[in-house]
Amino acid sequence: MTSETYPVDATNRVKRRHDRGRYDHATVHALLDAAALCHVAYVVDGQPYCTPTLFWREGTHLYWHGSSASRMLRNQSDGQPACLTVTHLDSLVLARCGFNHSADYRSVMAFGRARLVEEPGETARALTMMVDRFFPGRTATLRPSTGQEIKATAVVVMEIERASAKIRAKGVADDEEDYALPIYAERLPMRTLIGAPEPCPRLAGDVARPENLAAYREGRALEDALADAYRTAYP
Amino acid sequence: MTSETYPVDATNRVKRRHDRGRYDHATVHALLDAAALCHVAYVVDGQPYCTPTLFWREGTHLYWHGSSASRMLRNQSDGQPACLTVTHLDSLVLARCGFNHSADYRSVMAFGRARLVEEPGETARALTMMVDRFFPGRTATLRPSTGQEIKATAVVVMEIERASAKIRAKGVADDEEDYALPIYAERLPMRTLIGAPEPCPRLAGDVARPENLAAYREGRALEDALADAYRTAYP
Numbered sequence: 001m002t003s004e005t006y007p008v009d010a011t012n013r014v015k016r017r018h019d020r021g022r023y024d025h026a027t028v029h030a031l032l033d034a035a036a037l038c039h040v041a042y043v044v045d046g047q048p049y050c051t052p053t054l055f056w057r058e059g060t061h062l063y064w065h066g067s068s069a070s071r072m073l074r075n076q077s078d079g080q081p082a083c084l085t086v087t088h089l090d091s092l093v094l095a096r097c098g099f100n101h102s103a104d105y106r107s108v109m110a111f112g113r114a115r116l117v118e119e120p121g122e123t124a125r126a127l128t129m130m131v132d133r134f135f136p137g138r139t140a141t142l143r144p145s146t147g148q149e150i151k152a153t154a155v156v157v158m159e160i161e162r163a164s165a166k167i168r169a170k171g172v173a174d175d176e177e178d179y180a181l182p183i184y185a186e187r188l189p190m191r192t193l194i195g196a197p198e199p200c201p202r203l204a205g206d207v208a209r210p211e212n213l214a215a216y217r218e219g220r221a222l223e224d225a226l227a228d229a230y231r232t233a234y235p
Numbered sequence: 236m237t238s239e240t241y242p243v244d245a246t247n248r249v250k251r252r253h254d255r256g257r258y259d260h261a262t263v264h265a266l267l268d269a270a271a272l273c274h275v276a277y278v279v280d281g282q283p284y285c286t287p288t289l290f291w292r293e294g295t296h297l298y299w300h301g302s303s304a305s306r307m308l309r310n311q312s313d314g315q316p317a318c319l320t321v322t323h324l325d326s327l328v329l330a331r332c333g334f335n336h337s338a339d340y341r342s343v344m345a346f347g348r349a350r351l352v353e354e355p356g357e358t359a360r361a362l363t364m365m366v367d368r369f370f371p372g373r374t375a376t377l378r379p380s381t382g383q384e385i386k387a388t389a390v391v392v393m394e395i396e397r398a399s400a401k402i403r404a405k406g407v408a409d410d411e412e413d414y415a416l417p418i419y420a421e422r423l424p425m426r427t428l429i430g431a432p433e434p435c436p437r438l439a440g441d442v443a444r445p446e447n448l449a450a451y452r453e454g455r456a457l458e459d460a461l462a463d464a465y466r467t468a469y470p
Contacts, residue, residue: 011282036338037324041276041285047246048283050276052322052342087287089272089427094448097377098366099384103271107287131333142332143413149334172435178378179437184445189430190457192324200407200420207419213329222425 011111012162022165025060031108031165032057033230034223035086036134040064042082042114055084056133058234060160062110063117063126065153082114082158088223092188093171096178104171104187110163117155126155129233136232137212192222246346247397257400260295266343266400267292268465269458270321271369275299277317277349290319291368293469295395297345298352298361300388317349317393323458327423328406331413339406339422345398352390361390364468371467372447427457 004025006012014021022028032038038055041048055064062084090104117123127150128139171187196218199209215228239260241247249256257263267273273290276283290299297319325339352358362385363374406422431453434444450463 036327037322037340039274039276039285039287039320039322041274041283041318043278043281043283046278047316047346048276048278048318050274050285050318050320050344052274052320052340054338081282083276083283083285085274085285085287087272087274092271092369094370094373095377097384098362098374098380099388101366103289105272105287109285111282127333131336134327135329138329139333142330142418143416145333149332153334171433172437174435174437179435180439181378182439182442183377184438184442184448185435186444186448187433187435188451189433190427191430192425192427195424195426198406198422198424200409200414200422202407202409202414203419204415204417207417209421210419213419213421216423 006160006163008164009162012109012164014164014166017166017168020166020168022167023163027165027167028108028110028160028163029057030227031088031106032062032086032110034088034227036222036226038062038064038084038086040082040084040114042080054130054134056129056230058129062112062158062160063130063155065126065130065155079113079115082112084110084112084158089190090169091171091190093173094184094186094188095172096174096181096183096185100172100174100178102168102173104168104189106165106167106169108163108165110158110160112158112161114156114158117157122157123150123155126157127153130155133233134226134229135213136229138210141210194218194220194222194225241395241398243399244397247344247399249399249401252401252403255401255403257402258398262400262402263343263345263395263398264292265462266323266341267297267321267345269323269462271457271461273297273299273319273321275317275319275349277315289365289369291364291465293364297347297393297395298365298390300361300365300390314348314350317347319345319347319393324425325404326406326425328408329419329421329423330407331409331416331418331420335407335409335413337403337408339404339424341400341402341404343398343400345393345395347393347396349391349393352392357392358385358390361392362388365390368468369461369464370448371464373445376445429453429455429457429460 087107322342
């Protein structure tokens with residue numbers, strides 16, 4: 001844990017419901033590390049794009065990847081401003097009036113300038129962590145990457161210059177005078193769960209599921225498995 | 236179902252893995268209607284923002300909301316270019332080499348110009364559907380909105396000018412010569428499930444859960460409940 005905090009300015013200050021805003025590294029990083037999927041906003045010729053992608057964090061840097069042919073990378077290689085957002089939707093909230101209908105959620109918006117990773121050593125390390133951050137130790141068990149594969153994979157890095165976390169976790173919150181009304185209200189929770197792993201039907205001989213995948217087991221919350229894997233990959 | 240298709244140009248053409256791209260209304264709309272959460276990309280002074288929000292569709296229009304104080308709305312009210320994206324993450328894919336690690340997913344990127352809804356009748360209808368799209372018929376059972384609440388709620392609308400869906404649903408796909416290697420590979424499925432509904436602890440008297448919430452039951456996939464609710468709300 002750290003007591004460090006991301007700087008706050010007009011870009012990342014949580015304005016609406018500012019009581020829900022958090023800027024400390026511990027909160028921001030924990031929400032990022034519990035996710036595999038993010039959405040990245042970037043701009044090309046004035047047109048915003050919102051692209052879903054897998055990502056991971058290393059210190060105050062965020063990494064994601066794609067083909068060097070991709071629109072996003074072609075335009076971010078020189079350090080384009082970007083915003084990477086992660087959202088955990090925890091519930092839908094049914095209140096006693098339309099206005100108080102809401103959702104519980106935990107989200108992070110991270111701002112910085114995205115650039116293509118170009119230093120060969122940094123690329124090689126990033127390609128390893130792209131797998132090992134999710135499945136610690138896995139790269140060492142795989143068929144090594146070919147030069148062509150490495151060349152075809154582009155890695156983007158963005159230092160987090162500013163970030164904010166926003167959390168709502170209070171369920172139903174009605175106006176005091178509305179609680180007496182004969183209206184049904186509830187919190188409808190939801191969670192992303194891991195299903196039964198589906199081994200490749202073409203596994204060779206007696207290849208078994210490795211022990212280091214134990215964090216990913218049926219019925220477990222994906223975010224818990226991801227957070228565990230993160231702690232193993234970056235102890 | 237419809238055979239209509241969104242126009243394709245440089246903005247929305249799926250370039251990387253173009254075989255995964257779809258542009259027909261039926262595919263695009265079904266993926267949107269199975270989601271409650273989206274991420275919207277927009278630009279303020281050259282800085283991209285990626286904001287998570289609840290949203291819904293009406294024909295070829297997308298709606299989302301927020302306080303009139305919000306950064307996003309203040310800057311999109313005059314018709315700002317935006318991109319609204321929905322992603323269903325279906326699996327993580329563990330392959331026999333780093334390069335073939337992947338994920339199964341179904342995503343939609345919708346492009347258009349977002350503007351504030353200002354016509355009073357349109358606002359009133361949008362405020363009803365903001366609740367009833369998720370919980371059909373619910374608004375009629377609620378304490379009516381006050382003038383102040385309506386004033387404090389801003390609704391944004393964006394006509395979908397271009398859109399693309401991108402779908403990967405093939406699990407492990409290794410290079411042919413790698414299947415013989417003694418390396419474990421699997422598809423790790425995941426799904427967002429509804430938990431046990433949590434009635435408000437302050438329910439008045441003998442208020443029961445209404446029948447019209449039956450689509451939202453414990454253990455069901457959230458996307459299935461949302462799609463059902465959508466079909467009831469917009470038959």
